[in-house]
Amino acid sequence: MNKKIEKKEQSTVLPSSIDKTDLAILKLLQENARATVKEIAAKVHLSTTPVHERIKRLEQSGVIKQYATLVDHTKVKRGLMVICYVSLKEHSKNAGMKFIKSINELNEVVECYNISGEFDFMLKVVEENMDSYYDFHVNRLSQIENMGNVQSVFVMGVIKQTHQLVW
Amino acid sequence: MNKKIEKKEQSTVLPSSIDKTDLAILKLLQENARATVKEIAAKVHLSTTPVHERIKRLEQSGVIKQYATLVDHTKVKRGLMVICYVSLKEHSKNAGMKFIKSINELNEVVECYNISGEFDFMLKVVEENMDSYYDFHVNRLSQIENMGNVQSVFVMGVIKQTHQLVW
DNA sequence: CAATTAATAGAGTAATATTCTAAATTAATA
DNA sequence: TATTAATTTAGAATATTACTCTATTAATTG
Structure with a gap:
């Protein structure tokens, strides 16, 4: 009876709520905070809706702290x-x-x-x-x-x- | 005949091309790279057109280096x-x-x-x-x-x- | 003071964000 | 394994914003 509790696939090493898709979105946003949802959606192979929702979730959960403009x-x-x-x-x-x-x-x-x-x-x-x-x-x-x-x-x-x- | 060359008002101490309005815009964008032109325009007491043009100029001149997303x-x-x-x-x-x-x-x-x-x-x-x-x-x-x-x-x-x- | 230049406002168009509904996929349960 | 429930996604519709164009105003210069 020592069966391990199976975690649902997702990403083996990351905080429950952040999956590989979220990381891919974060990666893109880090480089360009003004990337459009459309652009990001194309790169992560999803439609705009889920990408939009995921970004909002990342904002609300505080994973995204700020959209900053970096000045020379x-x-x-x-x-x-x-x-x-x-x-x-x-x-x-x-x-x-x-x-x-x-x-x-x-x-x-x-x-x-x-x-x-x-x-x-x-x-x-x-x-x-x-x-x-x-x-x-x-x-x-x-x-x-x-x-x-x-x-x-x-x-x-x-x-x-x-x-x-x-x- | 020792008249000083009068610099046009603008900001007394800043690089020719960056005036006080530009600085006000930069200040707002620094805090939020996703602020809309409309929002910024309202805060600097201008219409959207000049604000839009100024932002584009700041991007092209390299004053704005990057729009970054900061992650926790x-x-x-x-x-x-x-x-x-x-x-x-x-x-x-x-x-x-x-x-x-x-x-x-x-x-x-x-x-x-x-x-x-x-x-x-x-x-x-x-x-x-x-x-x-x-x-x-x-x-x-x-x-x-x-x-x-x-x-x-x-x-x-x-x-x-x-x-x-x-x- | 006229002429030239630059900056701005306002309107219109194009693009994007956001919302809604339905479909599809996934997980959970019997 | 079938069935239900929950979650995620796609696609369409609407709202908002970005971007462009033209006319006006303000400022600068000779």
């Missing part, structure tokens, strides 16, 4: 990218919350992660040039309450930059 | 993010090119930058969990020809993640 950094004066490591002086929950709030108010900080290792956070900062970065560093980042050490690593070249989580 | 990492089994520092053994142009080629073949590596400092490159790697990351590290990343030191920094939490270059 240099063409909007954000050609300088800096990776910034920071440690806090005090690590209480409250102090951390305050820091997070401050970071979210800085538009130049496009990413911020809590990390393992010597520093507490890693930031990705975009600026126009060294002058504006210096200004940001000295007059805004370092002015944040509870800020400890700050270490900057400059990005000299972009080798790869994608948002493909599904392939 | 955890929902597609990419819940682990690792920042990875690597140095090469040999730094000749040819060795560098080969390395870049290898990196581009690794789907798990979603970003790669040439950086200043002790290491040569910084990678952002997305994996399902520690097991799969270990496999990636040992069997794929470290197997790349000319690979020197590799140092992993684990992302314990996402504080901020945006693609807003215009605000």
Whole structure:
């Protein structure tokens, strides 16, 4: 009586609700958020209705987080990218919350992660040039309450930059 | 006779072709690549025609690089993010090119930058969990020809993640 | 101040998204 | 294995949007 419960085929390794067709749709949408349902339907060999429904389901279930437009950094004066490591002086929950709030108010900080290792956070900062970065560093980042050490690593070249989580 | 050449109003600090209206449109599109021309037009107080034309111009001039769909990492089994520092053994142009080629073949590596400092490159790697990351590290990343030191920094939490270059 | 250029509004057409109904496929049950 | 139920899909119909064209307005220049 040790019969295994048979999962319905679908994709052997993926979260119940996301099947291979969904992944194929996601793959296409990742590359082009403005692909038409018609185009996608043709590529996944379905009619528009099921594709339309699947996309709506992916939106509502939160698999699709956002349809974003990606802008050329240099063409909007954000050609300088800096990776910034920071440690806090005090690590209480409250102090951390305050820091997070401050970071979210800085538009130049496009990413911020809590990390393992010597520093507490890693930031990705975009600026126009060294002058504006210096200004940001000295007059805004370092002015944040509870800020400890700050270490900057400059990005000299972009080798790869994608948002493909599904392939 | 020292009269300054009067730039036509527009925006005082931005590349000739991008004016404030363009920026307002970009701002909206950044947040939602699927916003309709009608919606955008209403928000920037114009009719659909000029908005449509401006968007097309932004696409063709390369200011808009891509309409991307952003997917929830955890929902597609990419819940682990690792920042990875690597140095090469040999730094000749040819060795560098080969390395870049290898990196581009690794789907798990979603970003790669040439950086200043002790290491040569910084990678952002997305994996399902520690097991799969270990496999990636040992069997794929470290197997790349000319690979020197590799140092992993684990992302314990996402504080901020945006693609807003215009605000 | 006239002439030229660029940008915009509004209307019309083409294409797409969305909805609805019915058919077909798949799964579950007796 | 037949039968029922549930799910998925296709195809048609409608609503919405994108895109194009023409005329008007505003701005710029000599």
